[in-house]
Amino acid sequence: MNIRRLAALAALMLAATGSAWADEVTTLLKAADKYRMSSDNMQVDTQISVFNTDGSPDKERRYTVFAQQKHQSLVLMQSPAEKGQKVLMLGDDFWLLMPSSQRPLRITPMQKLLGDASTGDIATMSWADDYSGAITGEELCGEPTQKCVHLSLTAARKGVTYQRIELWIGKTKNEPVKADLYVQSDKLAKQARFVMDKPAAPTAVTEMLLRDQLTNKKETQVRYLNRKEKTVPEAWLNPMFLARNPSLD
């Protein structure tokens, strides 16, 4: 009887501890998310610069991202080579829209991954709602080095770009410092570093530097040029509406 009680108590304590850890991870992720998404509904203008392995510039792209609550994002390609293209992400569902066609193309999560900075990298700016995990420990990380909390995260829903993330955040301010991003097959796809506006007292991520580990080893600089709160009309998140090539500015 006593043994049974002890076992039940141990199980309860384990469950409570697990739940507490989960709550703590969620709290830490929400704090880290605030450095990229200060509101649930935002418009973010982004510039992508890709550099060759020798550091020479390769290409540059501009995007406007409407990141909305409930995992809804719309990415507008703004550079001449891609002008008029759009990617719509509604939870786990994705569409590609081309300017010369009035037909949205349904794409798989794997197709969303294509490119030096995938649309998932550009449009996804939060972890708290998409990942669960555990605190692995405290380590030194970043440049200059600082005390960081190391989190091991696993996708909580199927439509996310990366299945697993090893994330390091600052121990004091909880700002994101670096991340290893793993795809479905558990291969390391990219390594990310985050550049803050004010290193001593960070308020926002100004740049994300991605090093491709899967194919070409190129470095991609994702610069957040402008952020503002914006809630888009419901119809903007309908692929058939977007296929009409409406003005969305």
Place this chain on the structure above:
Amino acid sequence: MARSRLAALGAALVAIGTNAHAAEPEFSGQIRTWWMDQRASANGPLAQADALAPGLVALPRSNGTLEAEVRASGHGITAVGTLHGEHDEGGSTSSYGTFNELYASRDAWGWAFSAGKKIVSWDVGYGFRPNDFVEQEPRRTLLATTPEGRAVLTAEHFSASTAWTFVLVNPTQSRDALGPDEPALAARMYQRDGALDWHGFARWGVRTRASLGGAVAWVASESVELHASARLLTRADTLAIDPGLAAGALAVTNPWQAASVSHPVQALVGGTWTNEAQLSVLVEAWWDGTALSDRQWDDWALRNQALGRIALAPPPSLPPQAIAGNIAMQATAFTASTNLRRANLYARASWQVDKWQPVIDMLYTPADRGRIVTASLSWQGDRVRIDAGLRVYGGPSDALLAQVPTRRIAYIAGTWPF
């Protein structure tokens, strides 16, 4: 009268749209140049006609093209215009300018209205789209080009996960207009349902009457997308040879005339698989009941053989041009439908490697083992894009795809967007 009504409605929409859309005008476009090196087939009716009477028929020629496309939108007006100049190896030069799209849009009472020349493309699928019955966009083109829109009046309603579209197509065309030019009323319903996109289609043509269709696209897993489309038609425009003409009889005018096929079915199934290494494979199979039947093609082959026998031993009074002309007119059958054979298989593999994208695809017609194989390579720079490729038509000598006028096309194109 109908044309003036459309113009008046368009003008009204423009007037309203001018007040309604305050967004800044947007301009973009591209300049593209390409060279297409074409080789005519040594097999098939046009090749036979040319051998019998050289110069009687126009065979495929290599050509160079320079094209500028400009897109502009603002104040409720959207315009896409193209300037096209072409020079072929025979020395002739031609040029033209056209509006691919020019329409006015206006939102009112929760609906979006448009009037003018507009591209309205529908359906799922890559190699063939049974329900793309408004635009009827050419498929499997060598270079992605903007098609020329059709005269339409559209009314559309959107919610978060549904869309309704009603289109009056070609309202200014005559009731006798054929194929894509036929005046018609078309409708589409769209419903998003998680990983599934459902589409319902209906069309009423003034001559070809009703048709109904449906399509679905389903993202089945991380890497697999499946799609299907089907359409049932009351009637469809096609071509048929004069039934009173004997296989070996010579005709004075083209015996291939407009005809219709009753209750045809069009259907497509397909899927795409993409992996982490950015390799993508598309496979599709489709049935096009509006294409000429196997029996019609058998009769076509019999007539070709009969005309060939006459060409070998022509009556003294018959000029070779008369026989050659009859043989050449047999090539008209290639234009009866968008597909030559009713049953078709298609596969396409592409691989995105940094700035490069190699692609290989094949269209295969099981009825006669005909095939079109295309291999291409694209390079996308920061701004400039280069495309090059080779398309070869082939199969056994009696396969239709081995008898079309073109044997192979090699091309290179450069695109500069602005």
